[in-house]
Amino acid sequence: MKFSEDPRIRVARRGLAVAWIYFALYLLVYMGLSYTLGIEPYVLGLPRWVTFGNLLVPFLFVVMLIFVAEKLIPDVPLTDEEKEEEDET
Amino acid sequence: MNPAVISFVIYTAILAAIGIWSYRIVEKVPIAKYEKEFYAAGRGLGGVFVAMIIAGGLASAGTFIAGPGMCYAYGYSWVLINNDQIFMNLMLLAPIGIMVGLAARRVNAITYLDMFRARYESKAIIILLAILVTVFLLPYMGTQFVGAARVISQMTGMGYFASLALGSVVVLVYCVLGGMRGTSLATLLQGIVITVGCLMLFIGTVSYAGGFQKSTEAVASLDMKLLSPTMDGEFPPMFALSLALMSGFFIVGMPHAMLGALTYKNTRALKRGIWLGAVLVFIWTTLLCLAGAMARAIVPDLAVPDEIAPWLAMNVMPKAFGGIVLAGIVAGIQTTVAAMAIIITSSIAKNLLKEIKPAVSGREVKVASRVTMAGCLSLAIAVALFQPRLIQWIIFFSIGGLVSATFGPILLGMHWKRGNKWGTIASVVWGMIIYGLAYTLVPQLKVWGTHPSFISVLTSIIVYVLVSLATAKPSETVLRTFWGEPRYR
Numbered sequence: 001m002k003f004s005e006d007p008r009i010r011v012a013r014r015g016l017a018v019a020w021i022y023f024a025l026y027l028l029v030y031m032g033l034s035y036t037l038g039i040e041p042y043v044l045g046l047p048r049w050v051t052f053g054n055l056l057v058p059f060l061f062v063v064m065l066i067f068v069a070e071k072l073i074p075d076v077p078l079t080d081e082e083k084e085e086e087d088e089t
Numbered sequence: 090m091n092p093a094v095i096s097f098v099i100y101t102a103i104l105a106a107i108g109i110w111s112y113r114i115v116e117k118v119p120i121a122k123y124e125k126e127f128y129a130a131g132r133g134l135g136g137v138f139v140a141m142i143i144a145g146g147l148a149s150a151g152t153f154i155a156g157p158g159m160c161y162a163y164g165y166s167w168v169l170i171n172n173d174q175i176f177m178n179l180m181l182l183a184p185i186g187i188m189v190g191l192a193a194r195r196v197n198a199i200t201y202l203d204m205f206r207a208r209y210e211s212k213a214i215i216i217l218l219a220i221l222v223t224v225f226l227l228p229y230m231g232t233q234f235v236g237a238a239r240v241i242s243q244m245t246g247m248g249y250f251a252s253l254a255l256g257s258v259v260v261l262v263y264c265v266l267g268g269m270r271g272t273s274l275a276t277l278l279q280g281i282v283i284t285v286g287c288l289m290l291f292i293g294t295v296s297y298a299g300g301f302q303k304s305t306e307a308v309a310s311l312d313m314k315l316l317s318p319t320m321d322g323e324f325p326p327m328f329a330l331s332l333a334l335m336s337g338f339f340i341v342g343m344p345h346a347m348l349g350a351l352t353y354k355n356t357r358a359l360k361r362g363i364w365l366g367a368v369l370v371f372i373w374t375t376l377l378c379l380a381g382a383m384a385r386a387i388v389p390d391l392a393v394p395d396e397i398a399p400w401l402a403m404n405v406m407p408k409a410f411g412g413i414v415l416a417g418i419v420a421g422i423q424t425t426v427a428a429m430a431i432i433i434t435s436s437i438a439k440n441l442l443k444e445i446k447p448a449v450s451g452r453e454v455k456v457a458s459r460v461t462m463a464g465c466l467s468l469a470i471a472v473a474l475f476q477p478r479l480i481q482w483i484i485f486f487s488i489g490g491l492v493s494a495t496f497g498p499i500l501l502g503m504h505w506k507r508g509n510k511w512g513t514i515a516s517v518v519w520g521m522i523i524y525g526l527a528y529t530l531v532p533q534l535k536v537w538g539t540h541p542s543f544i545s546v547l548t549s550i551i552v553y554v555l556v557s558l559a560t561a562k563p564s565e566t567v568l569r570t571f572w573g574e575p576r577y578r
Contacts, residue, residue, distance in 0.1 A: 042302065
């Protein structure tokens with residue numbers, strides 16, 4: 001019998017790509033800003049690199065992740081039956 | 090009685106009640122479904138539970154005690170280093186969550202090693218990994234209990250051993266009685282307590298220090314290095330990057346993190362687990378680290394930096410609130426221990442036992458699960474009796490060892506059809522040898538000042554690929570199980 005790949009595997013691979021690209025981008029931005037902005041002038045009373053690189057950037061990436069995860073990872077059924085299970089808390 | 094003690098005793102009593110209630114649920118489950126209920130909570134957990142289990146399991150004493158401690162000792166440079174762990178849930182669930190979810194349902198895998206069994210069809214790998222997981226996770230669990238006991242002791246005035254008992258026995262109760270069901274319910278409560286505790290500690294510290302500006306100026310007057318992102322070269326960017334790789338890309342190799350991937354109900358729960366986990370870890374990590382760094386302005390000469398979080402809880406806020414923060418810190422530690430206990434128990438009582446005695450009955454597995462769970466938690470408590478001093482470095486050692494052994498076989502195993510059992514065995518052995526050498530005889534292997542896990546993970550991936558290519562392909566059964574369309578299976 002000819003082997004045919006489950007189409008849901010493409011979604012799984014997309015999950016890997018989304019996570020790795022997103023985290024690489026986060027590292028690039030937060031580390032880049034942290035090592036280049038310098039300490040002074042203080043922003044919001046904290047060293048400048050802390051405020052931008054370690055408060056603002058992580059906050060923005062956390063908020064953006066809500067949209068990235070919800071929009072870029074499609075819902076797929078996990079069982080081999082067609083219907084999706086009901087959600088709960 | 091000290092208000093902190095009262096708050097903490099109430100919290101502990103609720104956890105014990107959860108354990109007993111979960112026990113009644115688990116006991117009603119037919120013996121044929123017992124393993125799935127005990128180890129995977131019936132594979133029906135929603136996004137909030139999944140977020141809490143992964144975030145709570147991965148954020149340990151390193152986040153709640155040593156994190157603020159390192160920030161207190163080394164200033165804002167350690168805020169930067171700790172911020173690399175914010176996206177742990179994303180880096181675990183998105184890369185392998187769907188693959189694990191699909192394959193686990195096809196082969197009825199309910200434990201971490203069930204997945205290895207199905208993917209690599211090798212008894213040797215199960216035995217090897219069961220041993221490694223136990224060897225690395227037991228001391229890790231021990232350090233968690235040490236951290237909890239120190240916090241409880243400092244905040245309540247009780248002796249170390251009484252504090253150890255108070256912080257650890259309740260974990261034993263709800264894990265042994267309730268398995269994953271008890272752990273997940275307890276983790277939900279603990280996640281709320283941790284978050285509230287972190288917020289209270291942060292607000293109390295900022296207020297007591299007179300705001301950010303005042304505290305930054307006070308810290309600068311002590312030592313300008315405390316405001317530097319590298320502590321003036323003590324933690325170079327490559328060191329920070331290697332730890333970021335370990336807490337980010339390599340986190341897939343952490344077995345106790347796999348629990349979330351094995352227990353989530355559907356992809357909606359998976360996605361909620363991803364972003365909610367990031368929100369929680371961001372709050373926990375950033376607030377505690379900032380509090381730790383700012384605390385230097387309040388108390389510049391604390392002898393043991395790891396004691397800064399409980400010190401703040403006792404000194405910058407009302408006593409009753411201090412009890413909530415105490416419960417929050419200890420809860421963060423207990424969630425980690427519980428997740429590890431489930432993994433070790435499943436490795437030994439389910440997978441190893443079935444490899445040694447294939448005809449083992451469901452009832453025997455049930456008894457073995459509870460005995461093993463009690464045994465491994467007792468051993469971890471015994472480790473804690475020795476009171477090791479350097480918790481953070483033991484945690485890094487354990488994490489590094491685990492990811493060195495399992496990163497390649499898990500990630501490539503889920504996404505590369507050609508990977509096979511020989512590649513896995515070779516990469517696990519290679520990873521352990523290089524990791525051991527980098528830590529001991531050949532420190533030059535820590536290239537560019539990186540953590541030893543950096544070189545061991547990278548080279549073990551190469552070994553996995555080369556050996557897999559040089560040996561036989563995986564069987565048709567494996568290919569169809571993990572990648573095949575349903576109708577071709």
